[in-house]
Amino acid sequence: MIDLEDVTKRFGAEVAVDGVSLALAAGEFCALLGPSGAGKSTTLRLVNRMIEPDGGRILVDGIDIAGQDPVQLRRRLGYVIQSIGLLPHWTVAENVATVPRLLRWPAARIRERTDELLRLIGLEPSAYRSRRPGELSGGQQQRVGVARALAADPDVLLMDEPFGALDPVTRGTLQDEMAAIHAATRKTVLMVTHDVDEAMRLASRVVIMEGGRVVQNATPREVLSAPANAFVEQLVGGESASFRLLRIRKVTELVTAAPPGPGAPTIPATANLDAALARMLARGVEALAVVNGDGTVAGTLRLSDVVRHD
C-alpha cells in the first residue's frame, strides 16, 4: 500500500532521511519509532508530499506519488498531527466533514457520515455536533482529529505523534480506541511516535529510525526479543524490555492443558502475560487457572513457563 524506495531528504547540509526503504502492506499498522531528529516526521510528511524528497521514489497503492497532484493525493490520505489543528472557526461537525466537503459529497451523506464518526469516537452527535473545538478537552479534540482523518474513508492514515500532547490516562484511552478503530476498519496506518510503549501496543510492525536511517524493521515482538543493535536495545529499555514483551504476549501462548491445582487464582484467557505475572506476584503463587470467556477452565499457566526463554 505504501512503498518507500531508497528515499532521501536533505535540509541544507543535514540529511534528515537517508536512503529509507519501507514496504507496508494494506492493513498494516506501522509505527516509526525513534528519538527526536531521527527523521520520523520527515518520512511521514514525504508520503503526503508536505515535503518533497531529494532522491528515491514513494508509491501509494503502487503508483509513484511524484506524478500525482498533491492536493488530490492528500484527500486520499487521512492526516492526524500532534497539535491536532482543528479549525477554530468551524463546529465539530464541520471539522469532521472537512475532506468530504472538499470532495463535494452531498449534504445528506456528509451529515450521516459525520454522525457515524462522532459515535465511533464516543462523542454523542446531538451534544457535540454544533460545538466549537475550543469547548472540547484535549482528548476530545484529538478524537475529533482522528474522526476528521477517517471522514472520507481513506485507505491510509498518516499520524504524527497523534497522542503525544495528551495526559497519560487520556493517551491510554485513545490508544485503546485507536486499536479498536484499526481492528474494525483495517486501514493502513503509518504512525510516528517516540513512545516505545505506544508503538508496541498499537503497531503490527515497528520501524526504528536513528539519524535518518532505518535501523530495524520488525514486529514488536522481534524488536523486543532481538534488538538489531545496541541503540535499539537501549531504546526498548535493555533488560526491562522483558516487561514490555510480557505486555504484548498472550496468556494463551503459554497455557498448558494440565488441570490447575485446587484454589489456584484465575486469569482470563484473553489477558496478557504482564497481568498474569502481576497476579502471581500479588497472590504469591506460581500457577494460575486460565479461564475462558464462558467460565470453563482452559488449563494452567505456570511461572516457570513465563520466565523461560524458548
Added chain:
Amino acid sequence: MSSATTDPRDRIHLGGVATSLAVLVALIVAMPLTAPLFHWLFPTLDRPVYVRASFLTLTLDHLALVAGASVPMIIVGIAGGIFVTRPAGREFAGVIDTITAVGQTFPPAAVLALAVPVVGYGAAPALVALFAYGILPVLDNTIAGLRSIPPAALDAATGMGFTAAGRLWRIELPLAAPVIVAGIRTSVAIAIGTATIGSTVGALTLGSPIIEGLSGSNTAYVLQGALLVAALAIAVDRLFAALDGWLRARAQ
C-alpha cells in the same frame, strides 16, 4: 446562530449604531435651525450658520471622499498583506512595509501640497492623501491577522488537501477577519478626520465650514463642522464595532 442575536453584547453594538446614527441625522437636520442658538453664543457674527452648502451635501461629499479613498485602500492593503504572507511574496514584505510606513510618515497636509501640482485642485489630491495615509493599518493588520493563525491549523488544512486558494479563502481570511477589520476601522476613522483638510485644496467636505471659519474668524462655523465630523466618525466607528462583534462571535 439564534443565540448570537440574543447575545447582550450584540444588542449593545446595535444600540450604539442606532443611537449614533440618530445623533448624526438629528445634527444634519437641525443644524440650519440653530441660527438663534449660535447667534446667542456668538452675537458678533453676521452669519451664525454655514450656508454655502447644505450640511447634508457636506456630509455626503465627505463620506464619498472617505469611501473613495477607503475602498482602494482596503483592497490594496488586504491584497498586499496577502501577497507578502504567501511563499512567493515573502521577500517583498520588508519593501512593502517600508513604502507604506513612509506613506504614513508624511503628514497628510504635505501629501496634499505635493499632490496638487500633479493632479490639480479638488477631491483628487485629498483622495491621494487619504489613501497614502490610511493604507498602513490595513496592511499591517492583514499581515498580523494572517500570521496569528495557529500553524497547526494551517498544517492540518494543507495536509487534508486544501488548495492554496481554498485555504486562504475558507480558513485564513475568516480567521484573520477580526484583526483585518480592526485595521480598516482605524484607517477609516483616520480618514474621516483627515478628510476635513481636503477642503484646503478645494474638496467639498465637512472641513469646509471649519477651514472657512478658521480663516474668517467664525468660530460658529468651526463648531458646526467639528460637531458633524465627530458625529460622523462616531457613527461609522459604531458600525465597525458591530461588525467586529459579529465577526468575533462567529469566530469563537
